[in-house]
Amino acid sequence: MVCLLIPAQSYLTAFADEKRSNGSTIGGIDVSGLKDQEIKKVLENAIDEWASEPIVIRGGGEELSIDPQEIIFDIDRAIDEYRDSTDKPFYLFWKSEEVVHIPIHISDSESIKEQISYITIWDTEDTYKRVLAQASYLESHEIEAVVTDTTQLENERIALSIEKIPANTKGVQALAEELNEYILEPNEAFSLLTVLENLTDSANTEGLNFVGSMIYNTVLQANIEIMERHAQKELPGYLQPGLNVSVDAFSEKDLQFINVSKHPYLLKMSVEGENLKVELYSSVKDVTVRVSVQQQTIAPRIINRFSKDLPMGSSRLIQEGKQGLRVTVTRTMTDSNGEEKTEEISRDYYAPTNRIVLKSAIQPKESAEEETGPNSGNVDNLDLDGNGLPDFEQNNNKTDGNSNQDKDKNKDELPPGSYYDKGGNLVTS
Known part of the structure; x- marks a missing residue:
């Protein structure tokens, strides 16, 4: 039997956070203060529990299930390495025990390698190393394969977007290189801020918005469900209105979507001259x-x-x-x-x-004519008494009063010996 040795130092921080403890661990299991036989018993129980579920490898639309029983753990070698790392000379009794995190050593398996090699688009060695790395710390049973050959995913071009890169953008080239050849697996969620987590400082807001808008415009043309999208406040000078995206890590504005089809999508991005080119491929349309x-x-x-x-x-x-x-x-x-x-x-x-x-x-x-004209003193419908109604009735009353005065005046000017009878008739003598 050939034993595959995995250096302890290269895995000191590789195990799952939920298994992390204050003391030393082997395979992510706390073994501090235990004797060798106790350690062996604890590890055997942990391995039996971990091996109860199959290992599933996915990548590039392919999937492979591996029986965990095919993985041979070398517990004794792991314990020996643990003792070598933690035992101290008697004259250093005053020093506290060193805390170490060691993987469980795994014997090499040609059977697992052979199964992985059947998936031609996977890198056999790199994918196999990922299996060993996760198994040696009893981590997740789901493993992402290393995809090297994506030619079969380029059978159908689903969508294409080409736009001139705006002059006020920064970092578009770096973002495109990071996102190029990204494979979106079936039922896999995509978060632009998560994928570009280490590059958000390399681009300005305009650059992030432009790249996000180009991706959004492209994936809209595929069987992809949009989970989160924010519009820019003002219309940019690219794409149609309604197809732009605002991305901001500080305000947690993200672009998120999920592949709801049964086939993987291959996202390709490249800068060609002054333009950004975004393509989406799949093996089947x-x-x-x-x-x-x-x-x-x-x-x-x-x-x-x-x-x-x-x-x-x-x-x-x-x-x-x-x-x-x-x-x-x-x-x-x-x-x-x-x-x-x-x-x-x-x-x-x-x-x-x-x-x-x-x-x-x-x-x-x-x-002056407008100010002193013949009708300048006449005001129609003026409300002088403040009752909300025009005072034309009062004006009419005043007119009637003047008429009576004129009538009395005319009466005084009757011919001598003339008078008005009770019927209002003028009688002259």
């Missing part, structure tokens, strides 16, 4: 996608401001107006059976920019 963008314009308002500093009758434009938009994005997917499914993806609102005009507050003076 399972749906046909049509993305529709509906726009409704919003007219800007006109806001007038006044100033005494401007000459009479003049005006000055402070801010030019710009139309706003209401944008609705819908997506229709048609499967191989001809069944259609239409869903509303997003509704965005981009506020209009109001037109602001500064006008003179100086008004022209009224002419």
Whole structure:
């Protein structure tokens, strides 16, 4: 039997956090203060429990299940290494015991290697090392394979997006290199901030937004469900309205989506001259996608401001107006059976920019004729008594009074010997 030795130092921080303890561990199991036989018993029980579930390796749309019983653990060798690392000479009795974290050594398995080699798009050696690394610390049974050959995933190009890189962006090249050849497995969730966790400082906000928008525009054309997306506050100079993305680690604005198809997708990104090219491939095109963008314009308002500093009758434009938009994005997917499914993806609102005009507050003076005209003293429907009603009745009463006075005056001027009888008839003698 050939024994595969795994150096302890290379795995000092490789075990799962949930198994971490304050004392020394072997295979992620706390063994501090235990004797050799006790350690062996504890490790055997832990291995039996771990081996009760199959090991599943996934990558590039392929999956392989391995029986954990095929993994041969060398417990005795792990204990010997533990003692060599923690035992101290008698003259250093005053020093505390050194804390170490050691993997359980695993014997080499040609059978497991052979099974992995059947998946031609996987790197056999690197994938095999991942299996040993996780098994030696009794970690998760799900292992991600190292995919080297992605040619079979490039059978169908699902989507293509090409846009000129805006001048105010920074770090687009670095982000594209990090995301290039990314494989999105079936039922796998994607988080842009998580994938670019170590590179967010390499790009500015405009660069992150541009790359995120290009990815969003591309994956919309595939059988991918959008989980989180935030629109930019203002329309950028690229893509159609409603297809942009705002990404910000500080405010936790992320772009997240999940592959709901049965096949993996291969995301390819490259900078070609002044353009960013984003492609999405798959081995099979399972749906046909049509993305529709509906726009409704919003007219800007006109806001007038006044100033005494401007000459009479003049005006000055402070801010030019710009139309706003209401944008609705819908997506229709048609499967191989001809069944259609239409869903509303997003509704965005981009506020209009109001037109602001500064006008003179100086008004022209009224002419003397307007001030002293024959009718200047006449005011119709004036409310002088404050009762909310026009005072025309009072004016009419005043008119009637004047009429009576005129009548009395006329009466005084009757011819001598003439008078009015009871019927109002003029009688002359």
